Amino acid sequence: MSSRPIKHVLRKLNMERRKLTLISPKTPKQVNRWFKWLSPGLFIKRWLLISLTGASLLLLGLAIWVKLTPINRLIGFVSQLLELITRLIPSYVSGPLAIIIGLFLLLWGQSRTVNSITEALQPDSDQELVDVLLTHRRLNRGPKIVAIGGGTGLSTLLRGLKQYSANITAIVTVADDGGSSGRLRREIGVLPPGDIRNCLAALADEEKLLTELFQYRFKAGDGLSGHSFGNLFLTVMTEVTGDLERAIAASSKVLAVRGKVLPATLSDVRLWAQLTDGRLIKGESKITEANGKISLIGCDPPDPPALPAAIRAIEDADCIIIGPGSLYTSVIPNLLVPGIREALAKVNVPRIYICNIMTEVGETDNYTVSDHLRAIDRVCEKRVFDAVLAQKLPPSPFALKRYAAENCHPVYLDREEISRLGCLLVLANVMDENEETGYVRHDPQRLARVFLRWYSDN
Template sequence: MERKWEGEGQTFRVVVIGGGTGLSVLLRGLKELPFFLTAIVTVADDGGSSGVLREEMKMPPPGDVRNVLLALADTEPLLEKVLQHRFVNGSGLAGHSLGNLLIAAMKEITGDFVLAVKELSKVLAVRGEVLPAANQAIVLKAELEDGTIVSGESLIPKSGKKITRVFLHPKDVKPLQEALEALKQADAIIVGPGSLYTSILPNLLVPGIVEMIRSSSALKIFICNVMTQRGETENYSAADHIQAIHDHVGSSLFQYVIVNNQQVDSSVLSRYVLEGAKPVAFDEERLWNFGYRVIADQFLKYHTHLRHDAGKLSKTIWEILLRHRK
């Protein structure tokens, strides 16, 4: 039976800023609702296939863009599997995903990375649009607690030291105008989930992005990660995530914070010991002290990994938007 939603017939323009698996999971849920979706994706990745193509093709890294395109696409499962396939053999080919190579090919054909993503979006019947935060590759740098500077998104989590701050090079990177326009026109702007220092903040640090978020009349929502991440957010609570964003781009950026308060079975937690990850603690009082409206609920789903329950999370966002519009 086709699902019916309260308020069906209304359409919201929703911009989502994040990265990694968390963003893809969320978008798979949101695309089932009457939203026009825009995903703004970081171009700071410098590892693996993306890093090689970035260096050799002089293009923004395609990896995060590929994952988001597939999350929003109407594709057969087999086609998605093919595009996500990573070659294991071949001199120069091993390590590359077919989807990354396809984006690189389209970039050569069109002569422009953003146009390449738009054309590929048509081929994949993407619901919405996928935009890089900037139309150029960015180098992400981190200052660690001992004053050391680490250069490169892929190296930052490997330092083994607490991150004090991250920043971009070059400093005067130009934001993509289409991304700024999407933020301006949005009914809702959602930040997260995603790696805090290497996916979320690199987007927010692009000059003009946070300024446009602040000036937008959109409802602004932060979705906190469900698990900590080794090398980035070890022992971070939900409030620690918010504090890190405030430290980098200022406070009062959101109206709502969505956080998981579901307990995780010990048998599941034991599988994360080697990853150095654990559930993000819900420190309710500190969250409320930021002045945001806090929505806490059981948002977890477990198959092989703990993830957000995309359906429940999307329904929560839908209900917030309906209340806000009334």
């Protein structure tokens, strides 16, 4: 197989990295940068003061130990020195001069110290260290958010949330059996890495570069054609570390991921669906292809054990989100894990479901918002989510026509039924529409802002 495509991608990624480095925000003035170091919460001032106090006590202790009676000697020496200086140079000249020299030496020394630390920690970045520390501190103080789902919907949500908190845990379905993930699952026996790959890329610091690299698909090569680089990367990491959980943790460190990504279970889960016409469809990728109406959904094995780390994340969460994503093949598969749905039912924190904007053929044909909620309730056997976020305005006529050709329509907002279910309705414009293709997606930034505004009100 030729290595030219890979070299081309790596060259492109390197160029993008340099662009990102060049546009890194710089503090406009040197004075502002120094004032930032006095910002509360950095834990810098106290340690500098403690260091100076320690140095002073060290010198004082050494002087006392050798019986120099330092206080009297110091006062006498300083008195004589000042008297000599004022005789040689007038006080109105020597005083300001000493102050200026002292300030210069102090600022120069501290500036060189900070620059040395910055060069060691960020050799390839022009971003000021104080800006990095302030951002790090702000993100670490963000709420503990658990996001549950799969597919492209979950990764879209994570792209927005990571700007507001570093305490994010994504719990991802492992029921995918199509495409590159399905091939790796059948041929090697690993859990499908596709959805996990998307979430890792979304939470990475240099998301654009990593997404391009992870989404790169080999177009030639015996056995490689059709596989994405990200899937192969996670597969190799799984082989090296021993299981998918360790592979994700190791990959997160290598890729500087902001938050955690966890599979809902480590069991080899396979979806099945009972259709209203009596057919039993097995396999996640075949459910939507069956083009029928789903009456019941389950998985084999029927009660897969939840990943303990996923349960702990739910129990420690400040808020929980499920969706957006395909209802039966991305969202509900996580709830088929008994430990996950039981943990969701027990916690007393704000929980919200983000409803899809459009219906999906073979999965949610003619579904309303309340139909989505009822499907989740049937699996959980009780009301789990307190609120539902739905798109306020419909797509453009161009987008509606484009989707109608595929027999897809906006999910109908039935307010009365939602209220009857005892669920709070959150309406907002969180849609991003491609003007050229008419393709509709959730906007990551709008979605995150609306969610955090709702969370702060609860």
